[in-house]
Amino acid sequence: MPDLRRATAVDAPSMHRIAQDAYAPYVERMGGLRPRPMDEDYAASVAADEAWVADEDGSVVGFVVLVDDGDRMLLSNVAVLPSHHGLGVGRALLTLAEERARARGFARIHLYTHVTMVENQRLYERIGYAETHRTDEAGFARVFYEKTLTAG
Template identity: 70%
Template sequence: MADIAEAAYAPYLDRMGGLRPGPMDADHAAAVLEDEAWVAELDGDVVGYVVLVDEADTMLLDNVAVVPSCQGRGVGRVLLLLAEERARATDCSRIRLFTHETMVENQALYQRNGYVETARGGEPGLVRVFYEKRL
């Protein structure tokens, strides 16, 4: 998961002024032990993952990442659908997530999949865009 995060988020380093996106330094082992972590395989290779955190009636989509060579092939969409399935299975009424304002490709993916922007905020250099999807 760490290798996938490094590859998936590397293109954003310049846009973010050298600031490392959180998933690049996340404790992936803890996510596997404490939260729900799912991987996507393509032709026998792990090419993406999603981390979900149950927050009572809301599922936090903590991270979704796909290796660059597989982006645009539907892997991210499948991981988002899995997140919805897991949220419904745990009786969550919505999924929430956030992303950095410079990650416009991610924002477009979320919007295409029914997520609605609910807020923007943060500090200079770390402005996040918050989304949710009611289930």
């Protein structure tokens, strides 16, 4: 299992590359729209938000970006290289996100995903996230989830 560590500015290009690879399969499903994470400024995310990477022998294979969002933590983005899907990297990053939210004093964590990303929706529901609503924002059909965090 890769080591999880805080992202630094040096990691931003790797995060961008991972987002390209991880989200590329969804472009066709989304009718040619590019998922927002593909165009994210990861240097800015590392500087302004709480970003973590999964590091395997000096190579970044996944990441998560967390944002303070009022009374809860926003899990803004989680992505793993396709070559590392199914190996527990994404699950480790999601667990870390919940641990970090609790450590920061949040009782809830929330996220959203595109309606066509059904694999992600199944995973979120399996690990305790509940769908709260759906909206269409700037042409993106989004599904919103929230999880109430238990202590410790």
